[in-house]
Amino acid sequence: MNPRFAVVITIFLSIFALINYYIGWHAQLFLSHVFHIQHFTIWWICYWLIAFSYIIGRLGSRYLPYSLSSVLKKIGSYWFAVMYFTFILLPFVDLAALVLWLFSVPLSLSVLILGSLLCLVVLLLMARGLWNARNPIVRTYEMSIPKDGGQLDKLRVAVASDIHLGSVVGNKKLQVLVDQINALNPDLILLPGDIIDDDIKPFIRHNMGAVMKQLRSRLGIYAVLGNHEYMGGHIQEFTEQMSAIGIDVLMDRSVKIADSFYVIGRKDKAAEHGGPSGREELDALLASVDKTLPLILMDHQPHRLDKAEAAGVDIMLSGHTHRGQMMPNHLITRRLFELDWGYLKKGNLHAVVSSGFGTWGPPVRIGSRSEVIELIIHFEG
Template sequence: MKPRFIIIIAVFISLFALINYYIGWHIQLFLGSVFHIEQFTLFWVLFWLVVFSFLIGRLGSRYMPYWLSSLTKLVGAYWLAIMFFSFVLLPFIDLAAGGLLLFSVEPALTILILGSLLCLLVLLLMLRGSWNASHPIVRTYPITIPKGAGKLAKLRIAVASDLHLGTIVGNKKLQVLVDQINALEPDLILLPGDVIDDEIKPFIHHNMGDIMKQLKAPLGKYAVLGNHEYMGGHIQEFAEQMSASGIDLLMDRSVRIADSFYVIGRKDKAAEGLGPDGRMKLDALLADVDQSIPLILMDHQPHRLDLAEAAGVDVMLSGHTHRGQMMPNHFITRRLFELDWGYLKKGKLHAIVSSGYGTWGPPIRIGSRSEIIELVITFES
């Protein structure tokens, strides 16, 4: 590893540990005050195991039984959500505690009231967040492209980004996705990246490809790579799985469909650092396409919309952001991307960024919803 990368990882782990110690100290204070516990050695051992269980399950998957690595990842995923909500709320709880102590409220009563309030708030956020993540909705975007598309007057596309299929998002939710998409009766199905959650092993282990074969669209099913496919490092095996599922994986490649429009798939931006061959410049990728007919581009990260607009792309479909997944993270994604969620007309470009169907880490969403995009395009020459 490069020294810079080692330093970044060390800083991240140190901050992660400090945040969790801050939370763990408050848990100890609450348990000690309410239940009069005096010995916390076992508590801290179990606490740190839970804190690092997601990392243990992810990094140890090669050496652990599948059921054990899956269980540790699941426990760790839920803890990440509890940690996040606790870290956001605890400063306000501490301020309230200071205020109550100024009014001479007994410390034990203060801890009981505010500790119980924090537990209730975190529980409510977890329940609501779980509901948001497990009840996907369909968002419809009707747009018009001032180009002819052969004999097509309209095109209905089902778009599902960021499935993150794996240990957390499993067969049950995948089947819901398939049923919802098929109910739309789309002409075309597009999957703009992060189909799997890092590892290919759970996808194969649970025969997820058999469920994906049920997707139906007369004009085809296409996908592109996301950053998580590159992080997992099994690109060739993933491509084979997609092909076996009847899905054409577009890696810096365009396809002319029904002699009416193009679907263009870019490798993810992560390929610039993680892929052996990088990724093509957009201009080079579009060099041989006929721009007199509509161009639909899938690029996992909504990066540089201006370049897509300047290159003559009509529709750009992305995901990646999850709209922050858990608020107030959406304030960060808004600063990082010109469009972090929803629809934007930029010149002649129609840009759509989905909050995604699956989740990364905890299966929790606050301030965002799991979604499928129904894109209805009208062509006018």
């Protein structure tokens, strides 16, 4: 193992363990005062198994039975959300406990009140977050391109980024995606990265390709790679799976469609340091296209909108950010990206960043919604 990677992993696991101990200690305090439990050995064993279940399931996927690994990842995914909300709220609970102590409120009473209130708030956040993730909406953006679209004067495009198909997002939600997209009757379907969630095995094992194959569009279906496809490391197998169901994965490649416009697909930013096979510069990628025609670019991570605008791109489609997925993470993504969600007109460039259809980790969204994007593009050359 790379020494630097080993240090990063050690630091991450240490912080993760400390956060979970902080939560577990408060849970023990609540259980001892409210339910008068005295012995916690078995409880702590179960607690740590749940806390580390995703990590065990993910890192042990090569050695554990698939069903066990999948169950562990699902349990761990839900725990991530519970851990996240609890960790954010606990400092406020501790502050309130200090105030109650200063007013001589008995410890058992303050633990009962504050612990119950915390459990209720976390439960409500989980319920709302699950609803936001399981009930995707369609967002429509309408725009005009001052270029001739050949035989087309209007184009309807369905866009779905960050589907994250795997152990948590499966065929049931995938069928919702297929039905929503097909209901739009799109001319074109674009998938800007993170179609799978790291591991390709669930996609194959559960025959998710058969569900995706139901997608319908007049001018085809095109996709690009996201960082999670690179993290999984099965790029060739993934592109073969997509090709088998009629989805063309554009890896630093452009396609001229109906002699009317181009769709350009970039490799993910994760490929930039991949040597000779790494990511091509945008100017070089566009050198062979006719820039008098409309140019639609898919780039999974919404980096450097200024470069896309300067290169003559008309529409740039991205995902990746999930809009933070669970607030207040959106405050971080807002600082990292010029546009972390929604629509921005930058010069002649129309930039659209989706919050994504699926979820990474917990199937929970607070402050964001699962979504499908509908683009209605007018060509006015």
